[in-house]
Amino acid sequence: MFSRFKKDMPPGARPTMGTAPAAASTTTTTAAAARAAPVQAAVQQRPPAEAIVADKEKKRKERLTELKVEIHKRLLEDLNLSALESASEQQLRTEISSLATEALDDMSVALNKDDRLALTQELYDEVMGLGPLEPLLKDETINDILVNGPKRIFIERAGKLELSDVTFRDERHLLRIIDKIVSAVGRRVDESNPYCDARLMDGSRFNCMIPPIAVDGSLVSIRKFKKDKLKIEDLVRFGAFTEEMAAYLQAAVSCRLNIIVSGGTGSGKTTTLNALSSFIDNHERVLTIEDTAELQLQQVHVGRMESRPANVEGKGAVTQRDCLRNALRMRPDRIIVGETRGEEVIDMLQAMNTGHDGSMTTIHANNPRDAVSRLENMVAMSGIEMPLKAMRSQIASAVNLFVQASRLQDGTRRMTSVTEITGMEGDVISMQEVFRFERLGVEPSGKIIGRFNATGIRSSYSDRFRQWGFDLPASIYEPIV
Numbered sequence: 001m002f003s004r005f006k007k008d009m010p011p012g013a014r015p016t017m018g019t020a021p022a023a024a025s026t027t028t029t030t031a032a033a034a035r036a037a038p039v040q041a042a043v044q045q046r047p048p049a050e051a052i053v054a055d056k057e058k059k060r061k062e063r064l065t066e067l068k069v070e071i072h073k074r075l076l077e078d079l080n081l082s083a084l085e086s087a088s089e090q091q092l093r094t095e096i097s098s099l100a101t102e103a104l105d106d107m108s109v110a111l112n113k114d115d116r117l118a119l120t121q122e123l124y125d126e127v128m129g130l131g132p133l134e135p136l137l138k139d140e141t142i143n144d145i146l147v148n149g150p151k152r153i154f155i156e157r158a159g160k161l162e163l164s165d166v167t168f169r170d171e172r173h174l175l176r177i178i179d180k181i182v183s184a185v186g187r188r189v190d191e192s193n194p195y196c197d198a199r200l201m202d203g204s205r206f207n208c209m210i211p212p213i214a215v216d217g218s219l220v221s222i223r224k225f226k227k228d229k230l231k232i233e234d235l236v237r238f239g240a241f242t243e244e245m246a247a248y249l250q251a252a253v254s255c256r257l258n259i260i261v262s263g264g265t266g267s268g269k270t271t272t273l274n275a276l277s278s279f280i281d282n283h284e285r286v287l288t289i290e291d292t293a294e295l296q297l298q299q300v301h302v303g304r305m306e307s308r309p310a311n312v313e314g315k316g317a318v319t320q321r322d323c324l325r326n327a328l329r330m331r332p333d334r335i336i337v338g339e340t341r342g343e344e345v346i347d348m349l350q351a352m353n354t355g356h357d358g359s360m361t362t363i364h365a366n367n368p369r370d371a372v373s374r375l376e377n378m379v380a381m382s383g384i385e386m387p388l389k390a391m392r393s394q395i396a397s398a399v400n401l402f403v404q405a406s407r408l409q410d411g412t413r414r415m416t417s418v419t420e421i422t423g424m425e426g427d428v429i430s431m432q433e434v435f436r437f438e439r440l441g442v443e444p445s446g447k448i449i450g451r452f453n454a455t456g457i458r459s460s461y462s463d464r465f466r467q468w469g470f471d472l473p474a475s476i477y478e479p480i481v
């Protein structure tokens with residue numbers, strides 16, 4: 001068979017495989033052992049039918065894995081990798097399938113159609129994609145993929161973590177896939193640099209840490225990129241907040257309040273920020289700054305920036321703070337920072353205080369009060385010496401609203417609090433909660449029973465809302481009793 005994807009190799013150059021004879025010798029020994037055993041004992045010890053089926057299935061899978069390893073090795077030897085780049089997906093699939101058939105024939109292995117198709121697909125994923133991770137990446141119902149060493153891959157579906165049946169062959173296999181991911185973005189992980197943050201080709205966020213820092217095998221976490229981000233309507237439909245709260249948030253964003261979405265890891269901060277951004281007017285110039293570009297703004301006038309870590313020589317880092325400082329010179333109407341977690345907090349607060357109102361960011365905190373403390377800590381850690389009261393009054397005049405995102409124990413994500421900053425009382429920042437999620441109990445299934453409620457306090461921005469044309473009915477602030 002001639003193929004432009006196949007390396008030229010003289011006939012007989014490949015060493016003959018040992019698989020078939022080895023298999024034959026195992027069979028002979030087993031057969032001899034079986035003959036020697038008394039028939040009666042064999043009948044008595046026969047396992048139940050389901051166990052036999054399960055055992056057969058296990059053996060079949062093991063055999064398929066062995067075959068895959070062998071054929072994969074061959075493919076890497078045979079494929080002309082430079083020609084692959086210009087090939088279409090269909091050409092590649094055909095090629096891999098025919099090389100696999102050839103290898104199976106060589107090994108005198110016969111597979112049924114389904115196994116053959118599955119094998120070709122896995123080989124394709126192995127050569128062109130991210131191996132065992134590939135089907136998980138393609139599965140739209142999966143949000144997160146969390147790898148704890150080669151044999152334990154967890155997935156998050158609908159807010160719940162579950163162990164998947166996908167595994168890597170061994171740590172080396174996992175490391176090879178990690179290497180493939182990080183080298184594609186010009187990074188490297190090794191002993192001296194054992195962790196890395198990166199973005200996959202499809203936009204998914206990727207983080208890894210390899211041994212010996214990761215004790216039981218490499219740790220990988222992938223936050224899948226969703227092409228169709230959840231919109232306000234979706235979030236209302238999923239029960240993340242109510243229509244009334246959505247109307248309030250629309251007014252808040254349109255009237256250019258400075259908003260901070262606070263929440264824990266994976267609580268839906270970025271999703272909420274992205275959904276809130278849909279209320280920004282199409283004529284505004286919005287600049288976004290993120291460590292990993294996840295936001296997808298729908299406006300026409302959007303400039304996206306992504307910070308960059310230092311390269312292997314420790315040079316070339318561009319921090320969020322660098323981007324933010326530069327963004328201020330780019331005549332933005334609003335600035336959105338994906339997550340404020342360090343020294344950029346100073347520039348963010350200053351931007352919010354100096355004419356870029358309507359700016360938004362997220363921070364890691366468990367409730368709005370906690371979010372204020374986090375802001376204070378970040379300011380203190382950035383090395384700026386400022387009396388506490390001055391720092392607080394800067395925060396109080398910069399931030400208008402906290403939106404709290406939470407992931408509840410039952411896996412649901414909800415906006416558990418909408419809290420306004422109303423100013424300072426003495427040394428303390430005064431805040432008022434306008435909406436909250438009230439927990440009422442737990443169903444036997446673990447599902448949390450609760451409802452969203454207004455606190456009865458009217459927004460302190462009501463006049464501003466009205467002046468900007470958002471006449472929210474007073475009823476949205478009335479609590480259900």
Ligand SMILES: Nc1ncnc2c1ncn2[C@@H]1O[C@H](COP(=O)(O)OP(=O)(O)OP(=O)(O)O)[C@@H](O)[C@H]1O
Nearest residue numbers: 143235238240264265266267268269270271272413
């Ligand atoms: N209300 C919701 N209902 C269902 N799924 C949601 C909801 N909000 C977010 N998600 C999903 O949860 C996952 C995590 O959301 P997101 O990335 O917004 O969280 P995050 O708080 O920004 O996480 P991180 O702390 O890792 O940055 C995403 O896959 C997202 O699609």
Ligand SMILES: [Mg+2]
Nearest residue numbers: 269270271339
């Ligand atoms: Mg996020």
